[in-house]
Amino acid sequence: MSVHEAAISWQYAPHESEADTYSRNHIVTLNGRQEVDVSASVEFKGDANCADPEQMLISAVSSCHMLFFLAIAEMQGYQVESYRDDPKGYLERNDKKGMEMTRIELSPRITFGGDKVPDQEAISKIHSKAHKSCFIRNSVTADVTVNAL
Secondary structure, three states: OOOOOEEEOOOEEOOOOOOOOOOOOOEEEOOOOOOEEOOOOHHHHHOOOOEEEHHHHHHHHHHHHHHHHHHHHHHOOOOOEEEEEEOOOEEEOOOOOOEEEEEEEOOOOOEEOOOOOOOOOHHHHHHHHHHHHOOOHHOOOOOOOOEOO
């Protein structure tokens, strides 16, 4: 259906605070030419001033859910004025003695405007449809929950 691309660029540099290892900092360039400074998470010798892949993953899940929510709400005649989420992802050990993002929690807060405002049941149904439709959520094995506020 479509192809999505990014460019990853890393160049050797010594680690800022540990002389015996390398910097995890790199640049992700997206197709709009936006450059994102990325590193490993701090727990894995990364730079706290950069995004980490785990943050990028939970942001992608949250963004995808939001975009489907907005589209479904509009198709049903609702006007969304604002949408905010602070997603959380849980990196935990798995059965294979490795690590994986096991859970992602979305906590969207939505404000509606206009004459037609959905009740809580309608909002829950929109979230459910968005949840089932989200391409990114359908691509990850982590449990994704929506805790609408």
